[in-house]
Amino acid sequence: MKAVVTAKEMKMIDTFTIQNLGIPSLVLMERAALSMADHMTACLPPQTRILCICGAGNNGGDGVALARIMYCRGYDSAIFMAGDPEKWTEETKKQIQIARNTGVPEYNRLDMDAFDVLVDGIFGIGLTSRVRPPFDEWIEKMNAWRSGKKNRQIWAVDIASGLSSDTGQVLGCAVKADVTVTFGYKKRGMILYPGRDYSGRCYVEDIGFPQKALDMNPTEGFTYDVQNFEQLPERKNDSNKGSYGKILVIAGSRNMSGAAYFSAYAAYASGAGLVKILTCEANRIILQSQLPQAMLSVWEDITEDGYKELTEWADAVVIGPGIGTDPDMAKRIEAILPIIKCPLILDADGLNLLSSHKEWYKKLPESVIITPHMGEMSRLTGIPIDVLKADRAQKAKDFACEHNLICVLKDSSTVVSDGKKVYFNQTGNHGMATGGSGDVLTGIIAAIASVGKDTFHAACAGVFLHGMGGDWAAGAQSSRGMTCVDIIHGICQVMKKMEN
Template sequence: MKKLMNGAQMKMIDTYSIQEVGIPSLVLMERAALCVTEAVLEKIKKTDKVLCVCGSGNNGADGMAVARQLTERGISAEVYTTAEEGKGTEELNRQCAILQKLGIVFVNDIPAGEYNCIIDAVFGIGLSRTITGRYEQIIAKINAAKDTGSLIVAVDTPSGINAGDGQVMGCAVRADMTVTFGFAKCGLCLYPGRIYAGELCVANAGFADVRTIPEIWEQAAFTMEDTDIAAFFDRPADTNKGSYGKLLIVAGSENMAGAAALSARAAYRTGCGLVKVFTHENNRTVVLTHVPEAVMVTYKDTADIKEKLAGELDWADCVVAGPGLSKSDTAKEIVAEMIAYQPKREKRLPVLLDADALNIIAENRKLLSGIAENEGSSKQYVYTPHMGEAARLSGKSIAQLKETSCESAKELAQKLCGVCVLKDAATIVSDGSRIYINTSGNSGMSTAGAGDTLTGILAGSVLAGRTQKNGKENASYEFFEKICMGVYLHGRAGDAAADRFGNAGMKAMDIADAVANVLKEN
């Protein structure tokens, strides 16, 4: 697990390192700049010309230090700065004075086509308002240079991108690479900031260890990495299929079989012990053709559907409900029964609600209050809305949700009394307080059925943690973390499917099957 910081948290880390621990500001800056210099040297030729475009804050000071370090290495590096003499930060004034003594050239324009590489050091985490006027022109000139083939390397953040939410504050530099300090910033993992950042390189600038400072560490968002996968999906030798959980998938509707098949296949590929599909009788052949390992429980009409479902809920260790379910009266009855059933059970059943189950809830607020009354703090419900479904659940527009995705996921989790997986190109998971930002996946996953595979993978992830080497439930990971891991694994499976079939040609079933490859390789 890797922490992600916003601008304010990073500022606290900066201040703590300097004021509490006593690491001099210029030492941090020198190390930060060295990381940029090394990254640039890997990308350019000895004869290339570099221009460092520096603002009047410490981001600009970093840029000046980079100009000095490149000059030391024999590279032609010049500086353009917006800072008036003596009016920058203390560090900037120091860096500027050194450059003047060294005779480094200061220029007064950013001509397109003249420099092979431009270092964007206009704004970093100190960007505090919408960019207009002179700064807008500077950013336009950096982008124009990019269009003529200059390599653009951003220092800490692409200038104009909000480090917290990834939004463009008026305009922003389109970098080829961003060297960011200490921690990846949330805004460089969220869209559109993630695109503006280009290749992201997280550099160790020597900040003090902040793991013991809850205001920073506990509050920070996080993401998963490949190195986390093995621990979640550990499979001890002395186990049987019951050790990996019994999953009930309530999905599909009359002649809608694909969603159930995708979810079930993905669940098995994630390591589920036993998967039962509860669906309309007409779907039996299709589901079994794709997942012969599945157990089928089918219905033809609503006659005894409640009793049938209750029996299966008793059997299950986890339930997925909603993919391909439709909004028929039968589907509505199923969702209502599932919610009414929870308080009757001694042990709370993890219930993952997706697609039409969410639409049914959005249209019937009584169901929501049913959940709210019984859930308390147990948080066993997981909701997986895409932006359209989230708009229906929250009453916000899709544009609003995208601009405030972290806050929106948090609010939805609170409102729905569970864990919200707000699906998008950068999926956010929240339990109402914590924020997970997903960094895996690709545009090939924008394909029908990709969400159905997510439900199976999430269930697999929840159930994988059931067993530890001693046969007891794995308490090392919280329910919320298991869901975050499922989201990460889904994206990695999408990446593996794209490696094999390409972004355009891959399809949802490829994602389901590729989970096996990802688990095998990690």
């Protein structure tokens, strides 16, 4: 688990490190520049010509220090100071003095054609307003320069200038970086789209913020790393099929058997011991042929008295994939919700029904995970999709807090919140924009939640594993041609790799 920070959180960690722990700001700045110089030295041949475009703040000071270090390593490195000299911070003034003493060339005019690499050190993580002239013109020139000839690169210091470090939104215009070297912790805006596209390849460098600084200034956001992912439940040799969760999947309707199949199949692939599908009679033969290991019940054979027996059997319940929204289904779901005592994963048509039956919020069980995509979230909240996308983490957190549930807000950059913490997912790819992918996710989450895993971390782990399965499928099948079944196969491969 790794921290993901907002600009405010990063500033608090930075200030605590300097003021309370006594590590000088110039030391952190020098370490930041050294870490970035090491990456550049490893990637760029000695004849590379580098221009560091530096603003007045400490981000610019990092850029000046980088220019000097690369110059001292034999690179043709130079500086262009952007902005008002009267606004230079004390640290930036000091770095400029050192660079001038060292003999680093300094340009008074932004002439980029003579260079192979530009370093963006204009704005840091504190930018919150729209980029103003002349900075917007310089940023547009940098992007045009980058696309004008092959092999040109832009490296961003800490964050690409023009991005909101909290939301990933472009504040008027933003530098399109090929590489970003960020310091201390990853910023939210580098994970969320469109910021992820503008950040290029990202490196997170430890420049000396002690663990105590993070402990004293904890962050709301976190992410998982492939190398240290240990969220899947343990399995023991002395066990049986009842040891690994019993899942009730309420899914499917006439001509919609696939949703039930994908969700139930994914649950098995994610480690569930037993799965029972509750669906309509029309799906009986189809599902028993496709997934014979799953038990099956049909609405036509069950009275309301039988609902309690089904829900008491389950360790986790999925409601929604492909069930439809007709009045009869609404009555069935309304009758089932109050008697569920285990974790509930509410998805798809379950969410569509919830959006038109607001009184159901009071009937939901104690542990609820909802998995809306942006359209479903818009129906639940009444907030337009573009507004949701502009600050998805905060919107998910607010909704989870308001309704005391866990919100998995699905999109190109999925976030999960319990109303207090926010998980930022970094796995997955555009090939997962395919029918049935969401149904697969519900099955994965249910499998993890059914074995006693904390529901919030079960949701986070499920999203992570879902994306990992998608990444495997993209590699095996291509992102254009993959299907949700390929994602399920990918999940099995990923878990095999984790076990090994």
